[in-house]
Amino acid sequence: MQNQAAIMYGTHDIRLEEVPVPEPGPREVLVEIEAVGVCGSDVHYYEEGRIGSFVVREPLILGHESMGTIVALGEGVTKHEVGERVALEPGVPDGTCRECRAGRYNLCPNVRFFATPPIDGAFANYVAIHEDFAFELPDNLSDDAGALMEPLSVGIWSCRKASIKAGDHVLVTGAGPIGLLAVQVALAQGATDVTITDVAPQRLKMAENTGATRAINVSEEPLAEAGVEVDALIECSGNERALNDGIRCIRPAGTAVVVGMGPGEESSIPLALIQNREIWLTGTFRYANTYPAAIELAATGKVDLDAIVTGYYGLEDAEEALQASRKDPANVKPMVIPASTQESDRG
């Protein structure tokens, strides 16, 4: 067993190296990684070396949207068997802090999250993870779909925060992978009218192909003039104007969920409107308790994850994968396939 990994040594500096195969600890499983999605946060680390207060100071393996096959079991594992295909929930919290005990384990200050300094991620052949954070995948789901349970979780979490109910009208601003999946989840939860906005026509087209009721190119038609009125806004662009225009579309007592990260610490919002309409605004930080639902939504066809996959790369092409979506906005979700590298290397 060889474990190759794409290690980030600095911005624009990723090297394919061999690292030790992890030893699964008590209740951990060892997983051979078969597919990893490239996330915007991976791109941020690669391009800027940091995301807010998280700074890459030591060599780091990126990648946290992953699935694979269990190849070994640590002591005390009872829920899995060797050979099982699993999606990996990439953040393992401490389980006893105030946030964990309240069910908000995504806010655990001691969480160990893949590809977040100093914890390594999944651009590698093997990773070990606590068995309760590996979720069996049904046969009818592709490897890509298995890896994309992670961004789907972000979409589910945003829709939960938005309390999408049957018959709701929803606005999603930003048609990147998260926005695209938020549209699908909103529809799966019973939303009957889902509008999406972006400036990239290919992304808007992708949204329409996966069920969006209406796609607005805000470089051509300002949202403020589009007559949109919704129960919930899910902001996925990180753009202050999108947030503000979006909030103005929200009905009394509706909800704004801010998923996209803006460039700064502060943002201006239409506070008087929020008061007069008693709108609720919140933001999301990762997700909690989403993987079982994510897998079932995909397995029952309510959400189509393969529809957003736009390219494949080996581990040795990790840099190319990390640059793909900034080069071309249509390249929404590049996938890294570690096993392909290993095989060619072995050949």
Place this chain on the structure above:
Amino acid sequence: MQNQAAIMYGTHDIRLEEVPVPEPGPREVLVEIEAVGVCGSDVHYYEEGRIGSFVVREPLILGHESMGTIVALGEGVTKHEVGERVALEPGVPDGTCRECRAGRYNLCPNVRFFATPPIDGAFANYVAIHEDFAFELPDNLSDDAGALMEPLSVGIWSCRKASIKAGDHVLVTGAGPIGLLAVQVALAQGATDVTITDVAPQRLKMAENTGATRAINVSEEPLAEAGVEVDALIECSGNERALNDGIRCIRPAGTAVVVGMGPGEESSIPLALIQNREIWLTGTFRYANTYPAAIELAATGKVDLDAIVTGYYGLEDAEEALQASRKDPANVKPMVIPASTQESDRG
């Protein structure tokens, strides 16, 4: 304008008579009724002359699942026009009592509800209703679908009480019209596994045709042995054993919503289990704030109302319509079409 009505004078005694066309009061619209579904409560009044403390003491027009076309406007109407097709929400509450003010207008002690003594219903050519309780129907919905917004509302209400979320597993006991629609709504809200039980094979078949994941004939396979485990139970049979077996299938912190009315005031439930699993149990009484969602769920094809319609009757055949479903459990939802009577009478 002639207004024929099927008037119940007593159990098994319904007479087609002409009654005055109602004069629409302030903010009321006059509606020519085009379709009325027959509900189990209509059947109860017809067969037993009462439902619990509601007793038919004076002649009463039955029918409360109705739609039609607006033919006249009362003073101050601003939301509708003559010629508009509307679904009628059959209960108009007082709007100022404690329950109304809290948004629970279905519990308003002063509500005036169609076909509930002493308020007349919609087995007639014309009825008047407050404009805020008439909801415009899109062209792509059939008359039947328009009338069936009422039982669909019961289904929506039960799923709201059950807090069905994306990925939930749901058990619906009883495949009458409410159970069948609860299945569809649960799926529309993102449930990924919906089991239904009944003893009538035709009804179970209808449930499977409209999306149920699993249909169990409990006369052949006891629910207790079927290995069902769910987040929510929606009890639509009024059967104590179904309720008890159903509750035993609920996961910790899950919910039981009792929609079906049992024969007596009291029921035995597995209370120790409810305590140990911290299950929530509640019941439904009609519904509130469901019509807009109901219309959109049907209009977007997330729910198929035409799929449960099983027969048509003129006003003069109201008694036959009222007897249909007890004679044949496959006759899930007979429809009364008042206009057809009027036309043939006129002919």
Place this chain on the structure above:
Amino acid sequence: MQNQAAIMYGTHDIRLEEVPVPEPGPREVLVEIEAVGVCGSDVHYYEEGRIGSFVVREPLILGHESMGTIVALGEGVTKHEVGERVALEPGVPDGTCRECRAGRYNLCPNVRFFATPPIDGAFANYVAIHEDFAFELPDNLSDDAGALMEPLSVGIWSCRKASIKAGDHVLVTGAGPIGLLAVQVALAQGATDVTITDVAPQRLKMAENTGATRAINVSEEPLAEAGVEVDALIECSGNERALNDGIRCIRPAGTAVVVGMGPGEESSIPLALIQNREIWLTGTFRYANTYPAAIELAATGKVDLDAIVTGYYGLEDAEEALQASRKDPANVKPMVIPASTQESDRG
């Protein structure tokens, strides 16, 4: 019966005039007003002639925090008798719109609210109101307390939005009448640690006298350096810095409720923090379903309304009353006593 009223003809122009005694309509009661609190919104209209989009264009009677004694009953009144002391909930909604039906009648677009153009308020001897918006006062409550059910309602509403639970830590920024009452309500709901901030020492002292755990004069000690950590922020100052510093004190998954109105339409907020901690932010617009709770909280001594009353004025001194709190921040809650005017006028 004579009905004197303090009528605002323009900014800084209030005249005492006789107006017709209102005729109570169906289900209305006629109330002789005995106490009216002066609210910041009254002061805004008096000083600036407007609050946001609400502009005083016609002569207007101010005052909406009122109580009195029922002196006549309109047709169909069943809940009250002549001679009963009542607190008046000053906004009567339409009861049938989308917001009313959902229980959010404070957001009813058709609400008729005292002292909000063009609806007259209670700086008068007599007003008529729907019986369901008059609430009987127990004998042990003072007239002042009866009138102050209105600002207490704002305090209750803000604490409900903040979901204050037993054991919570709460920060209230701004020690005006609303802030002072929010402190008391938070304590009554079980908060075990309530910090208040302001720049006026007298107001902070008043907060401490009514139970605040800690009072911070932010002109001396910046909130950011005070080490405050809370489950909920209730912002009552309308000050952007207070809002921002306050939000930074909120624990993960906590809540910020914005009650105070800022000067502009937009505000800057620490959005990245709101995202990272998944904080909820909302605002309040009046209140709904608070009067019964308000009366009982005061009647049982859990809240002390008399503690914030700081002066008395006759109707003829309405202008003086309206200027009182801006002249002296210690003059938190001036009261107008219409009957005293009437008596002296009669004398």
Place this chain on the structure above:
Amino acid sequence: MQNQAAIMYGTHDIRLEEVPVPEPGPREVLVEIEAVGVCGSDVHYYEEGRIGSFVVREPLILGHESMGTIVALGEGVTKHEVGERVALEPGVPDGTCRECRAGRYNLCPNVRFFATPPIDGAFANYVAIHEDFAFELPDNLSDDAGALMEPLSVGIWSCRKASIKAGDHVLVTGAGPIGLLAVQVALAQGATDVTITDVAPQRLKMAENTGATRAINVSEEPLAEAGVEVDALIECSGNERALNDGIRCIRPAGTAVVVGMGPGEESSIPLALIQNREIWLTGTFRYANTYPAAIELAATGKVDLDAIVTGYYGLEDAEEALQASRKDPANVKPMVIPASTQESDRG
């Protein structure tokens, strides 16, 4: 260091024996126990040898309402120091299962709970516990109060489930220790009217002394005739008639929380009423996330725990303590003081 323990060998068979002092594991603290309350469940094990499916098959140390002083720290402890007084939350869940991850750790199937076979409890001089389940006690709280954070947690949990809000009216049936504390917590959460029922005059008197608005001796005045109407029922007697009469007192949309365990698996309830009023019914199983609130409610004087303490016993008198409350219903809460035994033994 000697560790004496009162070990239950069978029903009515408790022996004082020396056992090894536990070795604190990683992140565990070793606590010298100073006070332990006797709970009804201890009495059940002592008298019947079982509670439902939990059966005492091996010798077992009873006692789970405990506090003490930390005397040693295991590896990795960061939150506590030797010498600190702590209350012990007696159930340590696994932290990773479905229930734990959702914040419902009280429903964790793998929880290790004091004095629940086969886990030993606190009728001993020393116990070890995970540091996150030991909570520092402020100096102003007595040892008794520290131990009684456990039944107070049950009271808090029941009031949370009942969603007690400011101004609510509450009915508590059963004035044992849990009922008495539920009354106090309901008041602390803002309930303005709390009725308690029981058949023991001394217990009712104790309820009145700690704030109950009304105490009804149901052996003299049937609850059904007392005209009680409430937002929430908290059933603490385990008596089916109390539950039924109590449910009939609940207002539309109110809540029934069943805390008391009845003798059997099933109970009869007024289901038609629950449906017609859309009442919510649930039960409680232990509690989650209550200790911080419990300690603060007691420390701020909102709840008085010392008021329910009725007697003291050494470890050698554990049997007497276990028999005390069944012998005399006025003996609501006997306390076992292990250190007193140790001292006398050492003497």
